[in-house]
Amino acid sequence: MAKSIRFVATFLFLTLTIPLSSFANFDFNANCLNAYRSIFELKLGNARAYISTEKKQHPDNSIIYLLENYVDYFTLITSGSKADFDKLKGNKSIRLDKISDDEKNSPYYLYAQAEINLQWALIRSRFGEYFNAAMEIRKANSMLQDNAKKYPDFLLNNKGLGLINTVLGNLPDGALKSALSTFGIRGNTQSGLAMLDKLANGLAKSTYEPFYEEVVFYYAYVLADVVHSPTAYSKTMKYTERIADTSLLKSYLQSYVCIKTAHNDEAINILNKKPEGGVYQPFPYLDYLEGVAHLNKLELSASNYFNRFLQNNKGVNYIKDAHLHLGWISLLKGDKAGYSASVSKTINSGYSYNEKDKQAQNEASAPAPAVDLLKARLLFDGGYLAKAAQLLDNRNAADYNSDKDKTDFNYRMGRIYDDLGKDDQALTYYQAAINQGRNLKYYFASNAALQMGKVYEKKGNKAKAREAFNTAISMKNHEYENSIESQAKAGIKRLGL
Template sequence: MIKGLKFVAISFIITLLFPKNTFANFDFNNNCLNAYKSIFELKLGNAKAYISTEKKQHPNNSIIPLLENYVDYFTLITSGSKTDFDKLKGNKTSRLDKISDDDKNSPYYLYAQAEINLQWALIRGRFGEFFNAAMEIRKANNLLLENKKKYPNFLLNDKGLGLINTVLGNLPDGALKSALSTLGIKGNTQIGLSMLDKLAETLPKSTYEPFYEEVVFYYAYVLTDVAHSSSAYAKTIKFTERIADTSLLKSYLQSYVCIKTAHNDEAIKILANKPEGGVYQPFPYLDYLEGIAHLNKLDLNAASYFNKFLQTNKGVNYIKDANLHLGWIALIKGDKTGYSSFISKAVNAGYLYNEKDKQAQNEASAPAPPVDLLKARLLYDGGYLSKALQLLDDKKTADYNSDKDKTEFNYRLGRIFDDLGKDNQALNYYQAAITQGKGLKYYFAANASLQMGKVYEKNGNKLKAKEAFNNAISMKNHEYENSIESQAKMGLKRIGF
């Protein structure tokens, strides 16, 4: 009740700040605020109803096309459907046309156009349309910079600028980075993170409070997947705490970051208690996440979540990876026929748009991993370090036959000891992984060098850290090459090289 009154009060304050006689056709009124709030709870049906009401009451309100674009954006995020993408992307031009004919003296005039461009850029990147995404990022960046000059106190400018700076500042080599470089667009990760952090802290105390959830949505993403920040978990939990438990987006953000940062039991609890019902947008990816979390505990009932994901998913991503995980479950059970069947699907089914599926295909094409290494890897990913160590405690490198398995054994122990705070043991095993695995196509040696650099950085040994980061960069033609290289380059920047 109090939150509802607060929302109405904020709406009233915004109306005072942007009175209708000044910005008649960019009116973030109650219908629009309720639609926006519903979007960020993933209640897209409710959002469409509020937008429909607003269209009848104020058909010329140019906030409408912006809200409609948000609906398309989250429809595509939750479905991952290439069919939906091809159908919806044609909406962009007509929405921009409507906005561009409106009140040029409103702070929402350039901002709304920038948001629509940025949202489509983020979606296009998921489907490999990198050149168009680069053009839209450039457009969004220019519009937001111009709007910031005209309206320096319009805080929402920093939301898009913060995201663009963070992502572009740490973009791995590839088609998108190449296209953006050609266009002269660069970013600065630290500046971007600072902008988003400041917004997350200040928006709740400002008249822009309704936009808080969107800022947190982007901030949690970049902390976890772009900056690989050690504070990703703490900040995500802190900033999502004030979001209502009725938000499915909150459950997604918290569980995703918990899984990525080895807070596995917490992720399981969050997903088990996520809000459900027909009012929420279908989001099969959450079933996939729940499968990951349960398998990280070596709970083989995880298969039910992966199967549910594969049955309900209409998207193009995580099909290969889900089948790979089902193959691992069969391998742990000793079901060789089942393993072969799922591994074949991991190779032949699905698509190669994202890194997880590319890696899943690589792993499915390689020889089956030893079960003890597989179990240790899963337990490590879940943060169950002592259990992972127990599995490998009585093993030695010579117990494994292939160079791949020997390298992974040393790499895995390095990661475990690293997270246990036993730096000397970690460094020894990392060095063994580098020596054994340098020149192989697997990621173990390069990532061992990256993690070694982070250990030296933590301990203030900048010269050794520099050497390790440069060594990681020098290794080529291995899995996750772009991601490892970009993280190593960030490490060099942090230590002043």
């Protein structure tokens, strides 16, 4: 009840103080604000109902088309379905045509068109449509820059500009970066982060408070996935704290960032308490996340979550990775036949649009990992450093037969000691991983060089840090090459050398 009163009070304040409702055909009225709020709780059915009411009451309100696009955007994020994507993407041009015919003297005129372009660009990149995504980013960027010049006090411009600058400034080499460079579009990561950080800190205290959750959604994403910031966990938990617990999007953001940053038990707790019911959009990916979290504790019941994900998922992503995780569970059980069956499914099922599935394909095609190294890897990913260290305590690289496992051992020990704050031991193992695996196709050596650079950067040894980052860049034709190289280049930029 208190939250409802606060929301109504906020709405009344907005209608009296800012141009949310000042333009007849771009009217963020009560129906629209309720729809927007429902979207960011992933109550998309409720959002559709509010939009339908608004269409009947105010059919000329162009905010309707922006809200409908949000619904499509989150439908595709939660389903990941290529069939849904192919069915819905035709809506984009219809909505843009409707908005472009409307009142041009509104801050929402260019903003709404830019948002629709940007949302479709983010979705297209998930399905490999990089050239079209680049075109849409170009349009969104141009519109938001123009809008910022016309309406410098319209804070929402900085949400899209912050996201574009951060992502483009840290974009790894690949099809999307190549397409964007054709148009001369480049981002500035630090400038983008500063925009999003300022919004996250100030928006809740401003008259644009209803847009707070969207800013936090994008900010958490770039901190965890784009710049791999050491503050991703603390900032995500800080900024999501004020979001209502009825928001499934909050549960997703918090659990995802917790898993990415080795706060595994917290992720399991969040997912156990996530809001449920028919009012929420189906989100099978959360089952996948819960499986990852439980397997990081070496709980073999994690297979239930992966199987549920595969059963309910209609999307194209994480199919290969889910099968690989099921293979690991078989390996941990000593079931070699089960492992072989799962890696066969990994190779022959799903798609390779995202990095997780590309890596799963690579790992399924490689020799099976040593069981103790696999256990140490999972425990490390969950943040159970003492258990991981204890598992490998009496081992050394010579105990393993293949160069892959020898490199894996040195790399894993380096990561464990690094996170335990034992820099000298970490550097020794990182160097051993580089020496052993420099010419292998696996990511261990290159990422060891990247992590070595970060250790030296932390210690203030810029020359050594630069040398290590350049070593990471110099290694080619290995897993995660674009991502590791992008992070290494960002490290060199941070050094200012």
